[in-house]
Amino acid sequence: MSSIKKAFLKNGLLAKHLPDFVPRHEQVAMAQAVQSAIDSHTDLIVEAGTGVGKTFAYLLPVLSSLAQNKSDGYFKKVVISTGTKALQEQLFYKDLPRLMPLFPEGITMAMLKGRNNYLCIHKFEQFEHTRGTLDAQQLNELVALKQWSVQTDTGDFAEIEQQKGDNSLQQSFTARQEYCSGKACADFERCYLKKARDKAQQADIVIVNHHLYFADIQVKQAGFSSVVDSMDLVVFDEAHQLPNVAQHAFSESISSWHMMYFGQSLLDFSQLLSADTRQLFAAANTLRLQSVELRAYFPAQGDNGLWQDEPLLSSAIDALTNLGSTLAQLKEILLLLRELNDDVAPFLSILEQLELNVGLFLTKPRKGVFSWFQCTKNHVVLRQTPLDIAHLFNDWLANIQTTNVFTSATLSVENNLNYFTRLLGLKDAKELVLNSPFDFQQQSLLYVPRHIPAIEDDRRAQAIAALLLEMTNETLGGCLALFTSYKMLYRVAEILDEQGAGFLIQGQQSKQDILTAFRQKQESILLATASFWEGVDIRGDALSCVMIDKLPFTSPADPKLQGQLLFAQSTQDNIFESLQLPQAVMALKQGAGRLIRHELDRGLLIVCDDRLVTKPYGQSFLASLPNMRRTRCLDKAKQFISRVDVKEKDIEPISN
Template sequence: MAAVEDVFSPTGLLSKTIQGFHPRQAQVDMATAIELSLKKNTQLVVEAETGTGKTFAYLSPVLLSKKKAIISTGTKNLQEQLFHRDLPALRDALAPEKQVALLKGRANYLCTHRLQQAVSHSGELSKDLQQQLVQVKQWAVRTRSGDVGELNVLQEDAAVLPHVTSTVENCLGRDCPDYDQCHLVKARKSALEADIVVVNHHLFFADMALKDVGFGELIPAAGAVVFDEAHQLPDIASQYFGEAVSSRQLHELAQEIKLLYLTEVKDLRQLDSVGDKLISSLRDWRLAFPTDPQRGNWREWSQHEPVIAAAARVTESLELLQQVLKSALGRHQDLDQAYERCVLFMQKWEQLLSTDRTGFSFWFETTARQITLHQTPLSVADKFGGYVRASEMSWVFTSATLAIGESFNHFTEQLGLQDAQTLRLASPFNFSSQAMLCMPRFLPQPHEREMEAALLDIARQVVDANPGGTFLLFTSHRMLQRIAQQLEAFTDRLILTQGSTSKRELLDAFVNDGKAVLLGTSSFWEGVDVRGDALRCVVIDKLPFASPDDPLLQARVEDCRLRGVEPFTKVQLPQAVIALKQGAGRLIRDRHDSGVLIVCDNRLVNKGYGKTFLASLPPMQRTRSLEQALEFLKNTHITEATDVTDITDITENTEA
């Protein structure tokens, strides 16, 4: 079997079989390090900046290895891109005999049993839901995978999807009459037989959490795991090592109970009344919190009298529902399964009401209609690090943003990676000629009222000067909306605002227009790949420190203080540096790109910690003069079209 270094040589397999392939040293260094990790079952952390070709660098040694491997990505979209585009191209060149499989969480697969239930009771659904159900039913006859991602006629969050997919709580498992035809079961079987399984981080940690209590079997045993976009892991792992209960989950349980009364156990009228009682208590529970969506400290809010009273009514409703369901055990399998779900929810609910335990952040988040309680561990280092050390596997963690300056300590300590080897690979792009960083003079402080007018003025000047497209990235929705409303009066360019339609549609419109202005918050700071003149300038409103009101941040800060550690440098600064690196990374995505990054925050220059941010950014030209930055923007143009056949460039797409 060929060595990885030979595969990447100018006369190697990739150069011979993949049109437009150009080997680069950073790519070879990364692939060689991963090859060694696979052989020795070690932990490897790699920061591979944009343009290094990290996708090919980790796929190649995995394909050449004899080990079964799991590749985990940051998002479902990146997961699909990897499986449908990047992996087939490399597999055909290096290991055509290898079997690969795509595996998603159960909520991504059609449940034929629940579809039949929904169709049989469609008269009780709204007209919109009935129309969506017809589309699902028509597609269900054609689909082979059952992956609802194929349903392009529906939005990603279509209201019908919870009615035709399953959750851990409502899945009947082997008791399901459609078990032999279950799309999820088929996908899991395919994964068990595959040499390489492509998953996403949420699925990986959901399964790992189940393994911890002896039930995980979704992700098959493997000899190697590769995490792409690994900077997301600490926060995602925290979610799955904690507990959460939402009013939506409880509301769905109540609705299903009422439906069972109407269809299967019509003599058990008490089911209908206890379902109504739970729905009513959940409505009161939501009304005990402010109308506007927010996140808050549950330890504090759980002491408010209206919240205490509303929570007590939910507890009473759940207890009554549990008693009624228990008295009806054996009447119907869906009723038995609902009882098990009710018991589980009751256990979690009681746990989340007990907020006096240490080592956790207790917090809530609300939407217009729902509320979710969370219990999140302050650290996953012991659990995840222990899991890694106990395994006899190779673990690879890679992203364009993992290090703070030259140090990986922040990342490795969060995940408990005590024995990890680290590698930092710089981008091959010529940032000093391709890009300029501007930190405008004479700006107000970020918290001052005058900042809004200053941001609007900079945005107006940039749009006037920029021959291509512009990203305006914000740290708050409020500022985004205020600038968006005012900017339209100053330009006839297409203004695209996050939230007005789906992210996919916004990006498609932005690229197709070529000189549009897109205003976005956190989800546009990473996982977006726009090349060429379509994106020539990125404006960031301020350094992306987490909100001091964020309950998880508050808990981590308090924990640092209790341990005698300075929380700003340990928690707040590293998170902000990684976020700024992600935002800055939207600008230069190709060796032919050019453009300007403008950071509208004087703290980057006049605070000591500004040096930490600057040391983590690419080596662009720097200026304090907005006029100089605008001249650079006007006078530097792409002189050569991007070669779309260069797959090594295309594989850097991390679109989410």
């Protein structure tokens, strides 16, 4: 029997040291597969349903392999890349410290955060010299930052947030890319970002998130240590997010906010120079103003779209051409000033990159790439995004030559991993699908109401609000209502409000604060969308019902989908089958996955969308969800949620 298998037994290593450890054969299967992937340098994809214990199932073989290699004198390194900063912290502060004591001392770990988490000492000290008008509160914040900056070893803003709460000034001094000259910076050796990356490069295990993983290449180009380059093994947890993050990472973009910020940085810089900088000041100011104005050439309503509308295109192109001319003028000025001041070089390299990117949007996009825009109230980002990232990701992996483990609770469609492997071009990876060990037949019920009006019917919100109230009246537990659009979310909130019903709603506090209030049962209804479809882990009867307003198909207005549809016209691809349906199935699995988080949980899943049972493609959703009992009868659903157990024979088969 392998040592990994033994460790997960009833009387094995984990049971001896972790009082709450429960052996699960799915966890052993995953741990053995990860061990085998490490030993054979083979990529592995594992879908591990809720409750499998996937984190320990990969951490144990990783630590065991590191310990073995250290004793044999080998030098192996591991990156663990996960979805969010919160999950990074969970791994770094909770999961790894529980397992590390089971192995010989000497394994080191580091957590790397995004650039905006670190103080840019260069910018901060420059600001101190040129300090403009600050109000009393900002002056206090500046003093607090100064005191902290001379004590800190890490430059990680989390330290000052813990000590003194939010500091609004800190945003002005983050180590963000738009200002940073990397190796050319006069303070490079003192740079906290550099120190953090150097430390990460020395560690055996580095915890990053997916965005940082892909940003590694840019950071490396600026002269900082690469983390990914020097690694042997990468574990991608929450790997279902990878295709989106990779598509974003392989895109080119320009942002009006970044250009405005760059213009402002040049204005600040011009005040530091002893030379005549009137020309620099004027051109930097023009760049700042033109960047702000760029937003006006994009629709006031709606936040994103494909860049193919003719009138919009021509006016935006004129604005971009003007921006390009200003950048060219600034370049000439900076080239002259470079002779007088070493600090000019970094601005020049940023400017050259901006010029290149603006140029991209003034020419026809490359084949297989589509242009689109994303607007906020005051700014716009233009992107050129590749439609197919499979070959790009494949080339990337071939280049860095790591062994890769991809895992998540949501990777398969109808127990098949083809969709995920196709998106990322993973041809030779071993595959494993492990269902949740929970007893979904006993613990859960899927209810598809008959009485909710169709998607386009105005009375729909009223019916959803009424159903929510009806269900929360039946249970002491809470109900999480997940919406696919803000419009429906706010409409239902309005109706509940009119009826005097209490509820929590996404956006009224931070996500963590809202979830804490919901866990504490301050209100029994939580209305949410977007980020609440995943990463919400509420156990026990604080959550006894998850309601989903409709099948989560991507909106037809989504520019990335529109780009795919345009491309599909030339390739004759069936985008619904190959993209829209699997995307929606994965999203529904994520949302439904909020319901049963523990073997003692019981919960009702309501999907207010008839298409689940009336359309042929509904089968794909049903076959991908855990094996729940199903009903279309309101009374049966109410009985179940009120904890009167519904016997198997009482559950009518789901039908039209």
